[in-house]
Amino acid sequence: MYTSRRNVTRRVSIADTASGRSRRTLLVSALGVFAAGFAFDQLTKLWALSALADGTEIPLLPSASFSLAFNPGVAFSLGAEYGAVTASVVLILLTGLTVWIATKIARRHRLAEIALLTLVAAGGWGNMYDRITRANDGALTGHVVDMIAVDWFAIFNFGDVLVVCGMIAWLACNLFSDSGEHRKAE
Template identity: 35%
Template sequence: MSETPQPAGARKRRPVLLVLAAIAGTVVVLDILTKTWAVETIVPGDPIHIIGDVVTLRMVRNSGAAFSMAEGYTWVLTLIVLAVIAVIIRYSSRLRSGWWMLGLGLVLGGALGNLVDRIFRSPGVLRGHVVDFISVGWWPVFNIADSAVVCGAILLVVLSLLGFDYDGSRSGWAARHDREPEPATATEAPNPTSKESDRDA
C-alpha cells in the first residue's frame, strides 16, 4: 500500500520545526533545572553573593513578564505567550536562515520556560508566578528563560537591521556587501625574454 504524498510545505516545515524544537527544548530544560535548584537552595531574603553585591542569586516570585515588568497581568501575558508560540510555529515553513532559527528558537524556548511556571506554579493555572533568581547590578532579577528571550530578540533585530532576511534572502547592507567586486589581480610583469625574442625575429 503506497503512502499518501505530503504537501511540499509540510516537508519543508518538518526539519525547521525539529531545529526550533531542539533549541527551544534545550532552553526549557536548562530553565527548569536551574529554577528547581534555585527553589531548593536559595532562601528568600537571604541572597547568595557571587561577586560581592554586583552578582547575586536571590529568590523572587514574579507575577509579571520578563524582568518583573507588567506585574499583576499574568493571565494576559500567558495568552500573549501562547499567541507568540502559535505564530512562530505557523510561519516556520518560511524559515531558511539558520540564524533566524536560532533567534526564534531562543525566544520560543524562553517563552515556553516561563509558561511552564505560569501553568504549574502557585497561585493557580495560568496565574502562576515565575521564579527569578539571577541579579546583576541594577538590572531587575531574571532567569534563564528571560535571558533566552532577550538574546533571541536582540539577534533577530540585528539580523533585520543588517538585511539578513528570515527566508535566506538578503537586502540592504547584507545585499550590498555580497555585491562588492573582488579586488583586481595585479597586472603581470612583462617578460623581458619575450621582448628580446620579438626583436630577434
C-alpha cells in the same frame, strides 16, 4: 532540458521531497532548541528553589549574585497588580509567537531566524509554566522563579535571558542582514 511529461513530473516530485526534508530539519532543529532552552530554564529554577530557599545568596560578581525571588508580574514586575489578566495577555502573545514560528518553518525561512525566535518562545513558555504550575490563587496566578540578581538592574531568570537575548539577536539578524533574500514572500 526535459521533454517528456514524465520527467517533469519526476523533477517536481524530487523537489517536493527535498522541501519536505528541509521543513523536517527546521522543525527538528526548532524543537531541539526549544527543549534545551525550556529544560535549562526549569532546571536552573529547581536548583534555585533548593539551593537558595533558606535565603542563601551566592555571589557571582561584585554587583551580581544568585538570590531567590518570586515575581508576580512580567519584566521588572510590571503588571503584577493585574495578576491573571497580565498572564492571559502573555499567554496570547506566546501562542501567537509559536504559530508565527510554525509558519516560518512551513515557509522554510532561515534556520538562524527560526532558532532565535524559538529561544524567545522557550524563555517565555518557561516563565508561563511557572505561572501555571505555581498558581495557588486561581488560573495563571503563579509567580515566576527568579534568581540572577544584578544590584543596579533587576533580578531575573534564564528564561528572561533567552527572551531578551533571542529577541535582540533576531532583530539584529533582520536589521543588519545584507539583503532581504533570506525572507520568502509572505
